[in-house]
Amino acid sequence: MVRTVVVVGIPGVGKTTVLNIAVNELLSKGYVVKVINFGDYMLQELTQRGLVRSRDEIRLLPLKIQREVQEMVAKRIRYEIDSECKLRSESIFFIDTHAVVKTSTGYWSGLPRHVIEHLMPDIVVVIEASVDEILNRQIRDKSRERSDYGDPKLLSDLLIMNRMFAISSATLVGVPVYILYNREGSVREAALELVDVVINRLRV
Numbered sequence: 001m002v003r004t005v006v007v008v009g010i011p012g013v014g015k016t017t018v019l020n021i022a023v024n025e026l027l028s029k030g031y032v033v034k035v036i037n038f039g040d041y042m043l044q045e046l047t048q049r050g051l052v053r054s055r056d057e058i059r060l061l062p063l064k065i066q067r068e069v070q071e072m073v074a075k076r077i078r079y080e081i082d083s084e085c086k087l088r089s090e091s092i093f094f095i096d097t098h099a100v101v102k103t104s105t106g107y108w109s110g111l112p113r114h115v116i117e118h119l120m121p122d123i124v125v126v127i128e129a130s131v132d133e134i135l136n137r138q139i140r141d142k143s144r145e146r147s148d149y150g151d152p153k154l155l156s157d158l159l160i161m162n163r164m165f166a167i168s169s170a171t172l173v174g175v176p177v178y179i180l181y182n183r184e185g186s187v188r189e190a191a192l193e194l195v196d197v198v199i200n201r202l203r204v
């Protein structure tokens with residue numbers, strides 16, 4: 001059985017960290033698992049075009065370019081999932097991405113119809129943490145430049161927008177939304193809850 005799980009969360013909430021632990025857990029149980037990071041594909045395409053040097057510059061590009069590359073990436077991911085499914089009929093795909101992106105012209109869907117209908121997930125998982133937890137993680141994570149996401153009021157708004165956009169996208173394809181809390185110091189618990197949702201609770 002193939003399961004496709006879209007995982008979203010605002011920058012610095014801990015998506016990638018939770019996913020890494022969940023994947024190791026699933027691999028140790030014998031599952032075939034792959035994480036596809038939407039941002040990596042966006043970065044690769046935009047770097048090749050000479051438009052960005054880092055992932056934190058992507059959201060600052062003109063929306064027309066982001067939209068064009070967003071759709072291209074969604075098609076590419078669909079193609080890769082389909083190709084892998086031809087080789088193996090039992091796999092879990094996690095797509096690490098965003099329900100909402102803050103651009104200079106407002107909040108913008110990371111999973112509009114032209115994306116979510118290509119990804120066709122079985123579930124959308126929204127990873128959340130408190131504003132203080134996210135701010136502290138951003139401060140500790142020196143490898144990234146998230147200064148435009150460093151305002152508590154903005155993060156609070158973004159958490160709400162993230163849920164609303166995630167629900168809208170899931171509604172387009174008729175799949176459930178699961179809210180997963182990644183509490184401070186409890187990343188393993190969050191990862192194990194994700195594993196439980198994917199292998200025990202998700203009926204596809």
Ligand code: AP5
Pocket residue numbers: 009010011012013014015016017018037038039040042055056058059066070096097098101109110111115137138140141144182183184185186187
């Ligand atoms: P992406 O690669 O997803 O970057 P991001 O949004 O900045 O997300 P991060 O990976 O930095 O944060 P994270 O939540 O994974 O946190 P992490 O695990 O590192 O996307 C890049 C860009 O691509 C986007 O900005 C956007 O422009 C574009 N993009 C992507 N999808 C798109 C789409 N669909 N449409 C259009 N554009 C799209 O954790 C952060 C820190 O917290 C780490 O130091 C970690 O150790 C720590 N931490 C995590 N959990 C805990 C915990 N429980 N307790 C204590 N510390 C913790």
